Amino acid sequence: MATLMAKCSMEMDCPRxxxxxxxxxxxxxxxxxxxxxxxxxxxxxRDDWCLVERFYRLPVVxxxxxxxxxxxxxxxxxxxxxxHGKLGLVLDQWIExxxxxxxRCRVTCTYKMEVPAFARVFQPLFERTIRRWFEATWEEDxxxxxxxxxxxxxxxxxxRGLDYVNRKTANPAANGTYRPYPIRLPIPKTPEAPPGSxxxxxxxxxxxxxx
Amino acid sequence: MVAAEGERxxxxxxxxxxxxxxxxxxxxIAAVDELxxxxxxxxxxxxxxxxxxxxxxxxKALSNICPHFGGPVGYxxxxxxxxxxxxxxxxxEAATGRCLNNKNLCLREYKLKVVDGSIWVRLVENAED
Numbered sequence: 273m274a275t276l277m278a279k280c281s282m283e284m285d286c287p288r289x290x291x292x293x294x295x296x297x298x299x300x301x302x303x304x305x306x307x308x309x310x311x312x313x314x315x316x317x318r319d320d321w322c323l324v325e326r327f328y329r330l331p332v333v334x335x336x337x338x339x340x341x342x343x344x345x346x347x348x349x350x351x352x353x354x355x356h357g358k359l360g361l362v363l364d365q366w367i368e369x370x371x372x373x374x375x376r377c378r379v380t381c382t383y384k385m386e387v388p389a390f391a392r393v394f395q396p397l398f399e400r401t402i403r404r405w406f407e408a409t410w411e412e413d414x415x416x417x418x419x420x421x422x423x424x425x426x427x428x429x430x431x432r433g434l435d436y437v438n439r440k441t442a443n444p445a446a447n448g449t450y451r452p453y454p455i456r457l458p459i460p461k462t463p464e465a466p467p468g469s470x471x472x473x474x475x476x477x478x479x480x481x482x483x
Numbered sequence: 484m485v486a487a488e489g490e491r492x493x494x495x496x497x498x499x500x501x502x503x504x505x506x507x508x509x510x511x512i513a514a515v516d517e518l519x520x521x522x523x524x525x526x527x528x529x530x531x532x533x534x535x536x537x538x539x540x541x542x543k544a545l546s547n548i549c550p551h552f553g554g555p556v557g558y559x560x561x562x563x564x565x566x567x568x569x570x571x572x573x574x575x576e577a578a579t580g581r582c583l584n585n586k587n588l589c590l591r592e593y594k595l596k597v598v599d600g601s602i603w604v605r606l607v608e609n610a611e612d
Binding site: 424 | 523549554557572
């Protein structure tokens with residue numbers, strides 16, 4: 273056997289809790305990442321573990337694929353995601369999220385895949401594909417995390433929004449400053465989607481106006 | 484002349500810079516030209532993220548912050564009178580701000596004036612509680 277491996281690391285201007293929220297917000301994959309993900313199903317989820325089936329298109333090799341993934345928190349700074357693909361291959365992903373400053377963190381993802389010895393020649397392709405995937409999804413996740421952090425500091429509450437916007441009053445002066453982000457798992461799901469029913473992207477192409 | 488809220492001004496007797504809209508809570512958000520080419524744009528004005536769009540010849544402004552998790556409602560171009568939030572595909576009726584996925588959610592509509600090629604929105608309408 274041989275191990276294919278890739279490692280990617282980036283920094284973000286938000287606390288690590290926002291990144292954890294983003295990883296556990298499974299429903300965003302067919303929204304934010306609609307160009308890559310076509311469908312997913314949450315088969316089971318409790319506290320910090322979940323079993324999720326995802327359908328997506330891989331960059332570089334341009335292949336449609338799906339995987340069954342189990343994700344849990346190994347420690348407060350480490351998420352593990354183990355994804356079992358249709359070909360019997362298992363992708364073991366270690367997502368390390370460390371606080372650098374009050375509003376800055378570093379995300380380091382290590383990907384490993386055990387393959388038959390002859391397949392070690394695929395290491396460059398594996399690394400290239402993983403890196404492209406990491407960069408593409410990061411590019412879409414980064415504005416999401418920054419915006420989530422921004423609205424959170426302004427006093428955002430899930431399923432309510434911003435009180436001063438809704439009430440049409442002035443924004444209280446304290447809003448906009450640092451506000452601790454308590455991570456509570458699992459992330460609340462859209463109540464209108466029955467558990468296990470799955471989520472499909474509503475469209476594959478769109479005219480994007482942008483953030 | 485100041486256009487009625489939500490209506491486009493045909494003529495103006497005063498330049499917008501001559502009028503003190505800020506005293507009545509209005510702030511300039513953009514030039515009407517910025518609605519091109521998509522018929523919509525979104526922009527932060529102070530602590531308000533607002534999507535401005537043209538629908539049936541009328542210019543309107545809604546909150547661009549999805550009350551679900553805070554996503555950008557106007558990221559995708561409006562289609563068939565409906566905005567679809569980028570993050571989780573929550574859908575909102577542009578005419579009313581009503582959420583089509585969850586009847587408990589709604590986007591705030593901002594009062595708006597269009598004067599001499601500029602769009603003004605009123606951020607604060609009510610006194611503090």
